[in-house]
Amino acid sequence: MSAAATSHVSRIPFPHRPSTDPKARRDVLTGWGRYPLAECDLYRPEKLAELQAIIARNSASLIPRGAGRAYGDAALNDQNRVVNLARLNRMLAFDAGTGVLRAEAGVTIAEIIDVFMPRGFFPPVTPGTRFVTLGGSLAADVHGKNHHRASSLAAHVTNLDLMLASGEIRRCSREENADLFRATVGGMGLTGIILELELKLKPIPSAWIEGELIRTANLDQAFDAFERADKQYDYSVAWIDCAGGRSRLGRCAINAGNFAERKALWPRAAQEPYRIAPRFPLAVPFDLPALALNSFTVNGFNAFYYAMNRPALHRFFDWRWFFYPLDSIRNWNRIYGRRGFVQYQCVWPLAESRAGLIETLEAISRSRRGSPLTVLKKFGEQDGLLSFPMPGYTLAVDFPVADGLFEFLDELDQMVLKRGGRVYLAKDARMRPEVLRAMYTNLSRWQSIKAKADPENRFSSSLSRRLGIDPE
Ligand SMILES: Cc1cc2nc3c(=O)[nH]c(=O)nc-3n(C[C@H](O)[C@H](O)[C@H](O)COP(=O)(O)OP(=O)(O)OC[C@H]3O[C@@H](n4cnc5c(N)ncnc54)[C@H](O)[C@@H]3O)c2cc1C
Numbered sequence: 001m002s003a004a005a006t007s008h009v010s011r012i013p014f015p016h017r018p019s020t021d022p023k024a025r026r027d028v029l030t031g032w033g034r035y036p037l038a039e040c041d042l043y044r045p046e047k048l049a050e051l052q053a054i055i056a057r058n059s060a061s062l063i064p065r066g067a068g069r070a071y072g073d074a075a076l077n078d079q080n081r082v083v084n085l086a087r088l089n090r091m092l093a094f095d096a097g098t099g100v101l102r103a104e105a106g107v108t109i110a111e112i113i114d115v116f117m118p119r120g121f122f123p124p125v126t127p128g129t130r131f132v133t134l135g136g137s138l139a140a141d142v143h144g145k146n147h148h149r150a151s152s153l154a155a156h157v158t159n160l161d162l163m164l165a166s167g168e169i170r171r172c173s174r175e176e177n178a179d180l181f182r183a184t185v186g187g188m189g190l191t192g193i194i195l196e197l198e199l200k201l202k203p204i205p206s207a208w209i210e211g212e213l214i215r216t217a218n219l220d221q222a223f224d225a226f227e228r229a230d231k232q233y234d235y236s237v238a239w240i241d242c243a244g245g246r247s248r249l250g251r252c253a254i255n256a257g258n259f260a261e262r263k264a265l266w267p268r269a270a271q272e273p274y275r276i277a278p279r280f281p282l283a284v285p286f287d288l289p290a291l292a293l294n295s296f297t298v299n300g301f302n303a304f305y306y307a308m309n310r311p312a313l314h315r316f317f318d319w320r321w322f323f324y325p326l327d328s329i330r331n332w333n334r335i336y337g338r339r340g341f342v343q344y345q346c347v348w349p350l351a352e353s354r355a356g357l358i359e360t361l362e363a364i365s366r367s368r369r370g371s372p373l374t375v376l377k378k379f380g381e382q383d384g385l386l387s388f389p390m391p392g393y394t395l396a397v398d399f400p401v402a403d404g405l406f407e408f409l410d411e412l413d414q415m416v417l418k419r420g421g422r423v424y425l426a427k428d429a430r431m432r433p434e435v436l437r438a439m440y441t442n443l444s445r446w447q448s449i450k451a452k453a454d455p456e457n458r459f460s461s462s463l464s465r466r467l468g469i470d471p472e
Pocket of ligand 1: 032063064065066067068069070071074075085105106126127128129131132133134135136137138139140141142143144145187188189190192193194195326426427461
């Protein structure tokens with residue numbers, strides 16, 4: 001996309017035409033990055049029969065949507081239909097002996113934590129926000145801070161029920177309709193609608209995380225610290241300074257830890273190990289002006305954050321602070337201003353991670369475009385056809401939408417591609433189709449499974465058309 005195209009984004013006039021379908025509402029939707037905008041017919045069914053009727057009613061393309069936390073256009077379907085699954089959100093069965101939960105796709109990770117943390121269970125994998133649905137999380141095959149040990153969400157799902165374009169419901173697992181299972185996890189809603197799934201929750205001894213905060217001054221230290229932390233801890237994640245240039249390259253604050261054993265807690269906490277006093281969220285009440293984030297404020301924030309995070313051994317962390325620091329600020333996506341932002345998340349194979357990270361951080365630092373919210377994680381083993389992770393390091397950086405941004409991100413794509421890495425679809429809003437094909441080498445296999453499950457290509461999204469994912 002050209003700079004001119006990126007610059008007029010926020011000014012697209014939307015007429016809010018009434019929908020031609022009385023059951024749908026014409027709405028302007030975005031992902032979490034608030035870029036791009038799409039005018040769609042939005043359905044919010046409450047019952048399975050309603051959903052079946054929506055699918056059967058007309059042949060216009062359709063894409064499922066969960067909580068809308070994908071950053072770009074994965075859950076958008078410009079001038080077409082979007083079906084929000086948020087109201088199909090019942091928890092159906094739970095076996096406390098095995099930790100297996102059966103739930104509808106609209107149940108959120110936050111709801112699972114609310115119900116099951118007091119009983120000593122936690123989602124086996126969780127992204128950096130808990131305000132996502134199970135369906136959306138499985139469709140993106142999300143990863144958490146424990147990927148190096150636990151892989152992605154799909155590894156903990158025993159089966160799922162998928163509604164196909166024909167309205168037929170098919171149970172899929174590694175044993176039954178195995179191809180469809182593999183194409184649906186990470187398949188970004190393009191094989192059908194996940195109705196319900198069975199997920200094995202993780203037993204936890206308390207709601208506290210016991211771990212450490214490690215500060216590193218350069219990349220060698222950062223990689224050493226990650227290797228050590230990953231051997232010792234289930235969870236690890238680093239904030240990394242992406243604005244500092246050569247002298248500060250690799251300046252990180254790494255948080256690592258495990259759920260704390262009850263006996264390690266102080267007496268009051270040990271008495272009620274799953275109870276932590278509620279906190280009241282802050283909120284960003286309006287869009288900040290675009291100038292609020294510039295190289296001075298980003299540098300200032302990074303220096304402040306690094307200074308604040310003093311290394312400490314065996315600290316106890318509140319689970320909300322450890323897993324979901326951004327969830328405590330409602331609408332934080334407004335800090336990037338009205339034009340929105342894109343999050344660029346890439347991964348390099350292990351052997352290329354160091355060189356890839358240096359090259360990319362240097363380019364970002366030179367560009368003066370990066371934001372303070374830059375995260376580094378290590379991935380472990382991964383299965384799946386379109387799933388994003390691979391063993392190696394992953395970097396996620398927010399970029400406010402601005403003139404020339406997409407050309408710059410095209411350059412980053414080439415750096416990632418030449419090292420055998422890839423970019424995450426759940427965060428993407430601008431990648432080019434030829435880059436996607438080169439990065440996702442299982443795409444043609446996935447397309448042949450999709451073509452069998454959805455021969456008329458009824459499930460399609462703004463993302464799938466932009467990237468040419470839909471089979472020809
Ligand atoms: C602050 C923040 C932090 C994040 N951190 C991480 C992270 O650490 N790791 C990570 O992997 N991701 C992360 N993400 C991305 C997020 O987890 C994924 O985009 C996830 O898919 C969002 O789920 P959702 O319910 O909001 O789905 P949506 O955004 O609504 O949809 C996402 C995709 O799922 C499909 N979909 C939704 N529901 C269904 C269904 N029932 N059946 C079939 N397909 C469906 C949609 O078509 C779309 O393609 C983060 C996002 C935010 C905002």
